[in-house]
Amino acid sequence: MGGDVIVKLCETLPKHQNYKVVADNLFTSIALAEKLLDDGILYVGTVRKNRPGGCPLDSDKDMEAKGHGSIDSKVETKSNVAIVKWYDNKAVTLLSTCAGIQPMDKCIRWDKRKKEKVEVDRPFIVKEYNNYLGGIDLIDACVSRYKYHMRSLRWYLYLFWQTVILAVVNSWMLYRRACESVGDKNIKSQRKFQAEIAASLILVNAVRRPGRTSLDSTVPAPKRVCVAPPTDVQKDQYGHWPVKCAKRGRCKLCSMNNTDTLCEKCDLRLCFTHDRNCFKRYHN
Ligand SMILES: [Zn+2]
Numbered sequence: 001m002g003g004d005v006i007v008k009l010c011e012t013l014p015k016h017q018n019y020k021v022v023a024d025n026l027f028t029s030i031a032l033a034e035k036l037l038d039d040g041i042l043y044v045g046t047v048r049k050n051r052p053g054g055c056p057l058d059s060d061k062d063m064e065a066k067g068h069g070s071i072d073s074k075v076e077t078k079s080n081v082a083i084v085k086w087y088d089n090k091a092v093t094l095l096s097t098c099a100g101i102q103p104m105d106k107c108i109r110w111d112k113r114k115k116e117k118v119e120v121d122r123p124f125i126v127k128e129y130n131n132y133l134g135g136i137d138l139i140d141a142c143v144s145r146y147k148y149h150m151r152s153l154r155w156y157l158y159l160f161w162q163t164v165i166l167a168v169v170n171s172w173m174l175y176r177r178a179c180e181s182v183g184d185k186n187i188k189s190q191r192k193f194q195a196e197i198a199a200s201l202i203l204v205n206a207v208r209r210p211g212r213t214s215l216d217s218t219v220p221a222p223k224r225v226c227v228a229p230p231t232d233v234q235k236d237q238y239g240h241w242p243v244k245c246a247k248r249g250r251c252k253l254c255s256m257n258n259t260d261t262l263c264e265k266c267d268l269r270l271c272f273t274h275d276r277n278c279f280k281r282y283h284n
């Protein structure tokens with residue numbers, strides 16, 4: 001069943017383009033790796049002990065005796081599937097149609113017996129696996145970080161929400177990559193980025209509707225993530241009506257003068273006097 005999931009998910013992947021698929025030991029089998037290879041899709045994954053069939057590999061005990069970094073591997077000559085068993089803190093077996101032992105590199109591990117850090121040989125297949133599996137863990141972590149907990153009896157809505165959250169996380173990662181590529185140090189946090197998307201979707205070309213206020217006045221209003229509206233809201237030229245507010249405060253733009261003129265939509269104080277029109281400048 002695990003293998004079927006991967007085959008189904010790979011249906012839309014362009015064939016014979018050397019795409020690599022990485023999955024953990026719930027999914028991996030030799031049959032799966034061979035099936036994907038037929039479509040020109042490469043595979044790296046950890047594999048459960050009972051899955052590689054009759055492939056004779058060193059036992060865990062033998063490898064433990066040889067110590068950290070001991071390796072055993074076999075290659076299936078017809079389909080070129082490589083199986084590598086590596087002893088780290090415990091034995092792990094991996095299977096691949098595109099990676100094997102070489103080129104090896106070193107990693108640092110704590111040796112319990114010697115009570116010191118030792119350099120351990122690491123096969124290429126392990127490096128490949130760690131490299132890409134980290135991405136899956138990362139997206140899981142990012143998705144769960146600021147999940148909006150909605151409830152529904154219709155199970156398929158959860159799939160829809162997950163898709164939306166994935167899109168938000170992916171766009172934040174693209175945004176970060178873009179900032180890094182131009183050397184922009186001022187990268188927004190995921191929380192801020194997500195809040196700005198929400199503010200933009202709600203406010204661009206729309207008027208701000210009064211929010212629901214809690215009947216219980218002891219409950220403080222939630223802290224706003226976006227202190228200033230996102231730029232696309234600020235400059236959308238829609239519904240930015242000036243209103244007078246009770247308490248004077250610093251102008252958002254010039255930040256030198258006190259004013260009681262407020263933009264209703266941005267919820268910010270901006271000067272509007274004979275000398276200064278910060279209100280107009282801010283919105284253009
Ligand atoms: Zn001003």
Ligand SMILES: [Zn+2]
Pocket residue numbers: 234240241263264265266267283
């Ligand atoms: Zn405004």
